Amino acid sequence: MENIKTALYNLHQKQGAKFVSFAGYEMPIQYSDGIIEEHKFTRSQAGIFDVSHMGQLFIKDRDKLVENLEKIFPIDLKNILLNQSKYSFLMNQEAGIHDDLIITKIKGGFNIILNAACKNQDFEVIKRLLNNRYEMILHTELSLIAIQGPEAVNIIEKTIKGPSSLKFMNGNLFKYLDANIYITRSGYTGEDGFEISIQNEKVEVFVQKLIDNGAKMIGLGARDTLRLEAGLCLYGHDINIKTTPVEANLKWAISKKRLITGGFLGYEKVNSQIESGTKKVRVGITPENRIIAREKTKIYNKENEVIGEITSGTFGPSVQKPIAMGYVDSEFSNIGIKIFLEVRGKKYPAKVCKLPFYKKSYVKGAK
Amino acid sequence: MSEVKFSKEHEWIKMDGDTATIGITKHATEMLGDIVFVELPEIGSSIAKDGNAGVVESTKAASDIYTPVSGEIIENNQSIVDDPAKVNSDPENEAWFFKLKITNKSEMDSLMNKEEYEKFSKESGN
Numbered sequence: 001m002e003n004i005k006t007a008l009y010n011l012h013q014k015q016g017a018k019f020v021s022f023a024g025y026e027m028p029i030q031y032s033d034g035i036i037e038e039h040k041f042t043r044s045q046a047g048i049f050d051v052s053h054m055g056q057l058f059i060k061d062r063d064k065l066v067e068n069l070e071k072i073f074p075i076d077l078k079n080i081l082l083n084q085s086k087y088s089f090l091m092n093q094e095a096g097i098h099d100d101l102i103i104t105k106i107k108g109g110f111n112i113i114l115n116a117a118c119k120n121q122d123f124e125v126i127k128r129l130l131n132n133r134y135e136m137i138l139h140t141e142l143s144l145i146a147i148q149g150p151e152a153v154n155i156i157e158k159t160i161k162g163p164s165s166l167k168f169m170n171g172n173l174f175k176y177l178d179a180n181i182y183i184t185r186s187g188y189t190g191e192d193g194f195e196i197s198i199q200n201e202k203v204e205v206f207v208q209k210l211i212d213n214g215a216k217m218i219g220l221g222a223r224d225t226l227r228l229e230a231g232l233c234l235y236g237h238d239i240n241i242k243t244t245p246v247e248a249n250l251k252w253a254i255s256k257k258r259l260i261t262g263g264f265l266g267y268e269k270v271n272s273q274i275e276s277g278t279k280k281v282r283v284g285i286t287p288e289n290r291i292i293a294r295e296k297t298k299i300y301n302k303e304n305e306v307i308g309e310i311t312s313g314t315f316g317p318s319v320q321k322p323i324a325m326g327y328v329d330s331e332f333s334n335i336g337i338k339i340f341l342e343v344r345g346k347k348y349p350a351k352v353c354k355l356p357f358y359k360k361s362y363v364k365g366a367k
Numbered sequence: 368m369s370e371v372k373f374s375k376e377h378e379w380i381k382m383d384g385d386t387a388t389i390g391i392t393k394h395a396t397e398m399l400g401d402i403v404f405v406e407l408p409e410i411g412s413s414i415a416k417d418g419n420a421g422v423v424e425s426t427k428a429a430s431d432i433y434t435p436v437s438g439e440i441i442e443n444n445q446s447i448v449d450d451p452a453k454v455n456s457d458p459e460n461e462a463w464f465f466k467l468k469i470t471n472k473s474e475m476d477s478l479m480n481k482e483e484y485e486k487f488s489k490e491s492g493n
Contacts, residue, residue, distance in 0.1 A: 029427075034400055034401045034455075035401050035426040035427070036401040036452075037401075221400070221427065290404050290448075291404065291424075292403070292404060292424050292429065294428075294429070314426060315404065315424075317426075322404075344422065
């Protein structure tokens with residue numbers, strides 16, 4: 001099957017993109033500047049990311065949708081405000097993660113942003129869990145782009161008036177060239193920024209305007225180093241159907257109220273894991289040497305016993321050192337514990353460390 | 368100025384008497400992307416042709432470095448260990464990897480000249 005090209009494919013080519021096949025899409029891994037320059041540009045200026053491969057699912061509100069969504073997602077949807085976004089998960093009965101996602105309450109229903117590789121399956125799972133009672137649209141006529149970095153706010157404000165007043169994890173509708181576009185203040189790089197949902201026909205003109213105003217296109221390669229420095233999980237690597245939100249150290253995303261009231265898929269498992277702990281847990285890891293411990297690298301204790309495995313590892317261009325995340329047996333999860341990583345047959349010392357590796361600069365404030 | 372030869376593993380090799388200086392090609396660095404880590408062979412070690420002689424690690428992946436000829440390592444370039452980005456900026460000069468005392472000069476014969484290598488790297492695609 002041929003890879004799908006996003007509406008920005010021609011622009012990527014013009015910008016010197018190298019493409020890779022990703023979740024059935026032809027996506028830019030990097031442009032001519034390379035991953036490190038792109039990463040640093042995002043941290044110092046503003047980078048544009050084509051994330052149109054991700055799923056944009058709309059569920060139309062009618063009879064008891066909120067109640068039924070609360071049976072699926074572990075968040076407080078009864079009290080979510082209009083245009084507010086929440087990070088959450090689609091879990092199975094055993095609290096294994098089908099996908100991680102962002103839910104936003106919009107006029108007339110909910111928008112859910114899904115990972116590209118999961119979106120079709122998510123659609124079927126959610127439809128089944130909702131007993132096929134609601135109108136659901138997985139948009140193909142919309143592109144999704146992100147602009148991230150300290151200059152993102154100035155650049156977007158130069159392009160359209162208004163988004164600078166948005167708070168982190170909040171969105172709204174805006175107008176661009178007679179088109180309705182939906183912008184949220186969010187992202188996945190550890191920087192302030194915005195995600196923009198816009199019609200396929202309008203996206204190239206819009207992105208070109210952002211470039212003219214000082215932003216640069218950034219590929220999936222730098223997106224990965226940016227999110228890893230920010231300590232954020234990549235689905236299919238750091239989390240999957242065999243890991244739970246508690247093991248993944250993501251229980252902050254589960255609403256406290258919902259932990260008391262329960263009634264969501266995976267609740268029993270989540271609750272018992274919070275009460276009695278888990279066998280393994282996701283931690284940040286810094287190798288002491290200049291080695292990169294990539295996914296599947298085995299983790300050992302001092303006694304040379306395997307105690308875990310790396311799920312993501314790279315060289316962090318902003319922190320200027322190798323960084324990694326992985327799962328270790330819970331007794332080895334305290335910050336500062338010395339562990340060993342087996343890379344090319346040799347064991348290298350490393351430490352369990354605090355996440356994120358790079359401090360976030362989100363624009364918070366009143367709701 | 369002696370002729371520079373090239374291997375199918377994208378190393379370049381320059382002879383000066385019995386001493387060969389070896390590095391990776393510009394084309395190799397373009398495939399690898401930004402290099403963030405270099406591991407070099409130890410001085411005094413003897414490595415046979417096509418044997419493992421270090422590792423380069425880019426933001427994308429780790430790749431082994433092979434020696435295109437047999438010999439004893441007599442020097443390695445610590446400056447690229449300290450500043451791996453040099454390998455991207457000047458791979459075919461300043462960012463050489465190691466020097467070795469060649470044991471079998473006839474091994475040079477099977478390597479490609481510049482023209483052949485350019486054709487090879489174009490045809491090998493990526």
